[in-house]
Amino acid sequence: MRKGLHLASGIVPTRRAVLLGAISTVVAGCSTGMGADQAPTAAITPQAGAEAVQRPPVKLAIILPLEGMGETAAIAKSMKQGAELALFERNDPYVQLITKSDGGTAVGARAAATEAIGEGAEIILGPLLSDAVASAAPVARAAHVPMLAFSTDHKVAGNGVYLMSFLAEQEVDRIISYAASRGKRHYAALIPEGPYGDVVEPAFRSAVKRAGGLAVIVERYPATANGMLTPAKRVMESIKQGDDEFAPIDALFLPGGQEALPQIGPVIAYSGLNPHKVQLLGTGAWDFPSIGRDDAFVGGWYPSPDPQAWQGFAERYAKTFGTAPPRLASVAYDAVGLAISLSTSPPGSRFTEENLTRPNGFSGVDGIVRFAANGLSERGLAVLEVQKFGSAVIDRAPTAFAPTKLSSATEQVVR
Structure with missing residues (x-):
């Protein structure tokens, strides 16, 4: 059994129930049971291992338009689940997740970024919509907190905002x-x-x-x-x-x-x-x-x-959440993995421009990706x-x- 899971005696849950329960506990407590030491090549999937020295938690924030019943909210919820799955699978007790909803509005995104930074977030994943990214970015810049945004609008990139999306x-x-x-x-x-x-x-x-x-x-x-x-x-x-x-x-x-x-x-x-x-x-x-x-x-x-890694992710996602993931779920999964891979550096040197724009980039479910100083991403596509x-x-x-x-x-x- 994975570390951090405690089951009542006499209960034999399904694998899906165990995963859902563990993910809910992890996210509700703003801590993860996923993650490990950073790989030398800064891969999104880090090497296995355990920290010998106790260190303060590293706080990540994800901002998505989670309210409502429309297509955008459905995609946002699947991305949240993708992020939760990444947290669970990487098993790093020193990483915490802060989840915020921006309500699909620019005003909501600014408020969500302010709250997340106030709670100690060192990097923001999201928002999804370009107006929300543009509104949250000044708050993040003022606090020197980088953003891995999910928008495809290159006009919002740069000056600490990096586009995790496919361009x-x-x-x-x-x-x-x-x-x-x-x-x-x-x-x-x-x-x-x-x-x-x-x-x-x-x-x-x-x-x-x-x-x-x-x-x-x-x-x-x-x-x-x-x-x-x-x-x-x-x-x-x-x-x-x-x-x-x-x-x-x-x-x-x-x-x-x-x-x-x-x-x-x-x-x-x-x-x-x-x-x-x-x-x-x-x-x-x-x-x-x-x-x-x-x-x-x-x-x-x-x-x-390349679809091979995606297929494995989709199978794990479906077994955990009971439904097939939309394509963007893996983008949130990889964003969390990327952040965890950099989280073992000392405070102040984790999510620097130098680390985020390293020439070798990162790799994950969606293949290799690297960022330019202007915030645009480059991906290796099949x-x-x-x-x-x-x-x-x-x-x-x-x-x-x-x-x-x-x-x-x-x-x-x-x-």
Whole structure:
């Protein structure tokens, strides 16, 4: 039995009940039974071992929009559970967790950060929403407390705020550079309107240019019923025209996610698009279990962390909490692991910029990650191919960073 678990005699609980009870006890007491000495390479998963010398607890805070019944609150609750699972598995009695809800508002985030710092937090994990990050950041900076935020908005990064999230610009760069390495030169794109599309479109154009390719046609579509039909028709006509003029488009970039792809699939099928001639490309938004149910996307490529570690995490999460985790649960899990890996340093030297931006970075469920001084993260991503049942890795993710400057995709965001 793991240290710190005390069961009444005569009770034989299930593994799930033991884990849930232990996690509840640990979090309620603001202490963990997870963690160990920092690995020499600063991996998120530290080496096993025990502290011989008693030391004061290290306090971490996580801020998430936990109230409500909507999708955002559901994701936030799963991230909280991911953080709790990391705490339990690392078994470090010297680390404490402070959980705060910001209510999904900027005002709430500022108050949550103030409370957490007042309770002794040395690092803040979160918030999730960009407005909340922007509001909490001045409080954290004034107290010299760094933040590992879960927002994807690069505008809130920097000056002590590091983005733990997946950045769309790097996903685009990864999939386009891989497609180019496979001989793809002429690209079409069908991109959603809105903030996500506003980030993806310039990233796509820049990535194609860097790869020596040509963006032949780029169409945007509104997030309304049947809103993509006319733009999609123009893209399909351009692809057909390229074939007729012997200047074929050989890749179609579709960065939509689970809410958009089911509408695009029938359009692709009706157009008669030949997947052997036109390679479908996506982003990390393609990383959902049912994508292969639509034959239109089978054979498509998209970037993602290597799925092997994620699968192990998902199984442990499901056994503990009784439900499959959404993708962001592992980001919170890794954020806690990263913080624990740095927690054994002396007070004042744990969560410094030098430690957080070390060139070798950190590794966890979602692979390797490192931070630049400007707060942007760089991740090592694999390329996956959609299959009828699941997806398969066709280009593995790197397991270590080369001793060079951050990627061109990361630099592109800063300019």
